[in-house]
Amino acid sequence: MAVETSQMRKFLNDPADVVKESLKGLAAAHPDLLRYDVANQIIVRKDAPRKGKVALISGGGSGHEPLHGGFVGLGMLDAAAPGEVFTSPVPGQMLAATKAVDGGAGVVHIVKNYTGDVLNFKLAAEDAADEGIKVTSVVIDDDVAVQDSLYTAGRRGVGATVLAEKLAGAAAEAGADLAHVTDTVKRVNARSRSFGVALSSCIPPANGKVIFDLPEGQIELGIGIHGEPGRRRAPLGRASEVVDVIFEAVISDLKPKHGSKVLAFVNGMGGTPLLELYLIYGEVDARLRKAGLEPVRNLIGSYITSLEMAGASLTVLELDDELIKLWDAPVHTPALRWRA
């Protein structure tokens, strides 16, 4: 039986079990890639720990699938620590993940910039260091919708997280050392900017209610990935007008060099179909070329989501030759796979 409230219709047994049951399904679907450590609530790459390979772990609240569990596998993450829906995991999960994947070459924690994630990862990294594991942490903060100032918790980590996991994961797979893998995550974060918009709220299964009401004809600009309202509301115009806003926000902040090669990542928030995401990509591609940039790589699909929210985000990453090579390197995870 599915669970239904006046606002919610979801496939649930018990809302309290949704994360565990979903992870169980992920493991059942991909036994060749990963395993589910039920006691610690972590997803671990099947062949971990790999001796001499730098390991990457990430984690955060659930509700952003396929992030992060869907990115565990060859050429990407070694483990993921999923919390409850939209709630940071606890330090014990990250510590267990760190210990499960440490092959002696060190472990990189990829942390999205949310107060809860940062605090819990910080405690876990301290515990891991106490146990003699070399851990580095990189905080991802690519969302230009949030002003980075003394007056905020800083920019949120959004789309660049997916790109950093892929690119640094490829570097680690190719044998890069801890410093280089860490630097790759930092470089991807430094050269990426993102901006998201929502056409609807999402409904966390635990309370069955929308997080915000969006009146008819309105759109939320500058949203994150937890159903939190955006920076402002605006009338929903034509797609090309919405893309104008998104594109301007990202490019004016990234300030890529004229003629740069870039990767454009058009991400769905969970409730927007590929039909629309490709429409958006077409608009983005044209604007990039008009701005004198070269979109040589792209990623289009729902990879870092906010439950069933309708909406999309754009991430632009300014590439260099090494990043292009790392992007093209083999990857085999539940959600991302090529050349492997």
Add this chain to the structure above:
Amino acid sequence: MISERVMDAATISSWMREVEASVRVERDHLVQLDAAIGDGDHGTNMNRGFEAVVQALSADQGSPPGRLLIIAGRTLVSTVGGASGPLWGSALRSGGRVLGDQTTFDGAQLVEVLAAALASVKDLGTASLGDKTMVDALEPAVETLRVEIAQGEPLARALDDAAAAAEAGMRATIPLQARKGRASYLGERSVGHQDPGATSTALIVRALQRAITSQT
């Protein structure tokens, strides 16, 4: 005069049970407050955490009060997640360390426990008064308690005033613009909403007052 009451491990257990009960009752309210400027999980997370704390403490046999606070803090870190888990977890652990192995404590030491908790929240969360966070409820409570205990007010009276100060601080977050935590992403749109962290903090201070007042 010296504060007349002596507190012990039973005080801590009773405080944590009072917190669990009031967070359970206010759970949906906390969720609503958090949904307005955060992501709507604060009530659920705190409820899960303090249920686990009560369970952990009821399994404990004979630990001194400081040790119970450390157990409670560890339990929160390992069950709550979000920002509240590490923040309240570190707060209770820091408070517990103040008491060491002593089996009883007085009002002046209670002030030191809460001051250590506040210091740890401010340090880990890098928040100050006026940032629209739990600090806005906790700091006035600690200061009120400190002043009144120093002036020789009876503990029950001082705690009642401390809880009232926390509640006033909680209400005072309504017109503030958030500068820390998830609500800060909203900028000006965070104005006009009561901070959920300050709200649960006021509940926790009020629970302490109830635990100690009802103990005699």
